[in-house]
Amino acid sequence: MRQIDLQRASDEAPFTRFHWIVAIWCGLAIVFDGYDLAVVGIALPSIMKDMGVDATQAGFMASSALFGMMFGNVLFGGLSERCGRRLMICLCIAIFSLFTALAGLMHEPISFSVMRFIAGLGIGGVMPNVIAQMTDYSPLRMRSTLITLTFSGYSIGGMLAALLGKGLIESYGWQTVFLAAAAPVVLLPLIWMQMPESLGYMLRKGQTEALKQVLSHLSPGYVPQADDRFVLSGTASQANANHQSAFSELFSGGRAFSTLMFWLTCFMALFMVYALNSWLTKLMAQAGYSLGSALTFVLVLNVGATIGAIGGGWVADRLHIKLVTFLMFVAAALAITLMGHKLPTSALFVVVAVAGACTIGTQTMTCAYCSQFYPTSARSTGVGMMLGVGRVGAILAPIVIGMIVHMNLPLASNFMAIAIPAVVAACTVLLVQHGRSDLVRSRALATAG
Numbered sequence: 397m398r399q400i401d402l403q404r405a406s407d408e409a410p411f412t413r414f415h416w417i418v419a420i421w422c423g424l425a426i427v428f429d430g431y432d433l434a435v436v437g438i439a440l441p442s443i444m445k446d447m448g449v450d451a452t453q454a455g456f457m458a459s460s461a462l463f464g465m466m467f468g469n470v471l472f473g474g475l476s477e478r479c480g481r482r483l484m485i486c487l488c489i490a491i492f493s494l495f496t497a498l499a500g501l502m503h504e505p506i507s508f509s510v511m512r513f514i515a516g517l518g519i520g521g522v523m524p525n526v527i528a529q530m531t532d533y534s535p536l537r538m539r540s541t542l543i544t545l546t547f548s549g550y551s552i553g554g555m556l557a558a559l560l561g562k563g564l565i566e567s568y569g570w571q572t573v574f575l576a577a578a579a580p581v582v583l584l585p586l587i588w589m590q591m592p593e594s595l596g597y598m599l600r601k602g603q604t605e606a607l608k609q610v611l612s613h614l615s616p617g618y619v620p621q622a623d624d625r626f627v628l629s630g631t632a633s634q635a636n637a638n639h640q641s642a643f644s645e646l647f648s649g650g651r652a653f654s655t656l657m658f659w660l661t662c663f664m665a666l667f668m669v670y671a672l673n674s675w676l677t678k679l680m681a682q683a684g685y686s687l688g689s690a691l692t693f694v695l696v697l698n699v700g701a702t703i704g705a706i707g708g709g710w711v712a713d714r715l716h717i718k719l720v721t722f723l724m725f726v727a728a729a730l731a732i733t734l735m736g737h738k739l740p741t742s743a744l745f746v747v748v749a750v751a752g753a754c755t756i757g758t759q760t761m762t763c764a765y766c767s768q769f770y771p772t773s774a775r776s777t778g779v780g781m782m783l784g785v786g787r788v789g790a791i792l793a794p795i796v797i798g799m800i801v802h803m804n805l806p807l808a809s810n811f812m813a814i815a816i817p818a819v820v821a822a823c824t825v826l827l828v829q830h831g832r833s834d835l836v837r838s839r840a841l842a843t844a845g
Contacts, residue, residue: 399625402595402607403772405615407536407838414592414613415542418533421591422526423546425489428580429522430553432496432515433461435573438561442570449505459791460509462670464516466787472521473780477642481525481594481776486584488525491518493580500574520787523763524780531767531775532595533614536838540717543764544709544757551702551756555695596772599628628772645774646781654828655778658766661828662786664821665759668728670793671814672697672755675801676748679735683807693748697756700749704757709764717768718830721761725822728754729815736811755818762825768835769828789817 409415436443436458444454468488476484492515499511527543534542557573564572598607608620646655673694680693704724712720731751739747763779770778800813830836 398621398623399627400611402599402611402626402628403532403838405611405618406533406595409535409614410616411535411538412613412616415533415535417590418529418592419542419546421587422485422530423549424580424583425485425522425526425587426546426549427553427556428489428577429492429519430550431557432492432553432577433465433519433550434554434557435496435561435577436461436512438557439565439570439573442565443508446570447503447505447508453505457505457509457512459794460512461516461519462787462791464513464518465520466516466784466791468517468520469524469780469787470784471517471780473524473776473778473784474642476525476528476594476776477597477773480597481529482588482591484525484776485522485529485591486588488518488522489580489587490584491515492522493518493578497575497578500571500577520783521780523783524776524778527763527767527779528772528775529591529594531764532772533592538713539768540709540712540761540764541706542709543767544705544712544760547760547763548702548705550760551698551705554698558695594772594776596628599626642774642777643781645771646778650829650832651770654769654832655781657824657827658762658769658778658782659785660824661762661821662759662766662782663789664817664824665725665755665762665789666786667789667793667796667817668732668755668814668821669759670790671797671817672732672751675794675797675810675814678801679807679810682801693745696745696748697752700752701756701760703749704753705760707753708757708761712761712764716830717761717765717835718825718828721758721765721825722822724754724758724761725818725825728758729818729822732811732815732818733808736806736808758821762821765825765828768838769833771834 440454440458443449443457449457472484472488495511495515495518499508499515502508502511526546530543530546531539560576561573564576592610592613593603593606595607595610598610604624604626607626608624611618612620645651676694676697685693708720708724728751731747731754734747735744735751763783766782767775767779797810797813801810
């Protein structure tokens with residue numbers, strides 16, 4: 397009888413057409429997700445005018461999806477361990493696509509907010525599952541790069557919403573950008589057929605033939621044998637893997653303290669991201685820039701985020717992911733602080749790009765690190781719980797920074813308030829006990845092999 401370690405086979409696999417298929421579908425899921433999350437901000441002025449709502453009501457309407465995301469992160473992250481990641485990814489895409497489209501058919505604030513809350517469940521649920529899926533199937537030597545490359549689809553989705561919104565809203569009304577969100581539903585049959593199930597789920601369900609088929613795609617040199625026996629290293633001791641819940645694995649094996657540090661890090665990271673997304677335009681206008689220039693800063697922020705996410709992942713595959721994440725948070729604190737001081741416009745564009753790279757980009761790095769910290773049997777749950785707790789920071793950020801802006805403090809003080817969470821996040825990620833990481837185990841096996 398031949399025993400095959402599925403995780404090790406994935407870690408050491410050459411990059412093949414199979415990996416491209418997984419990466420493309422996961423990346424598109426994130427692009428769709430990013431579009432649905434950004435579309436309200438693009439259309440909000442038109443929605444306010446059409447529905448006759450004030451800024452307070454509009455803020456609640458915009459934040460309803462964030463509340464849904466908080467629950468979706470936890471709910472669908474945990475369900476995937478029981479029902480399979482492929483089903484959860486397809487289900488979440490269907491939920492956020494259809495309910496975003498339905499929001500475009502609403503004519504008053506409450507029903508619109510309900511539709512957006514339900515859409516938020518799907519938007520939040522797809523994130524942990526896609527990250528865990530990419531972690532499962534990415535070769536170890538390029539894992540962080542592939543995860544962050546996939547996750548950079550959020551910025552692409554946001555830019556797509558802005559580009560479509562500019563043409564569609566002016567010509568056909570704000571409803572059209574919401575109705576366009578239903579388009580990904582037609583791709584669900586293809587995603588279902590081509591997206592593999594997670595390794596841990598197939599092993600738990602005894603799907604031996606499916607595992608052989610996936611392994612033949614992962615490792616072209618693999619020849620199935622009738623008596624092949626599959627195991628998954630890093631799963632909570634093989635003896636009790638079927639009896640220990642995915643949630644309890646987050647706190648077992650000496651991981652409890654690090655789990656809490658990941659939660660705090662994500663809270664601070666998302667606070668920064670949503671503080672900048674919500675208030676950058678207003679603060680730049682307050683600094684004396686025209687509305688057009690202020691919106692350009694938002695575009696530069698997202699371009700920087702894409703570069704930072706991909707570049708950070710590439711560096712993390714070659715250096716220490718914890719050190720890279722720490723240094724990016726430090727750079728975020730410095731860049732955001734500098735944004736509050738008078739600089740030449742060209743220099744300010746550079747600083748804003750660095751801020752995007754080291755806030756949105758570093759949040760992506762945090763997700764990549766968290767996903768690789770836990771064994772495959774708890775990855776979706778680990779990332780989902782971290783994002784669920786972190787989402788509280790996203791919800792609080794617009795409110796807290798709004799209160800600070802209302803105090804009419806100097807511009808530098810406003811940006812300092814956004815920079816402080818970066819300092820805290822740098823400290824909390826530094827406290828993660830990297831020796832407990834599944835990444836250490838994988839690299840030790842690769843070195844030994």
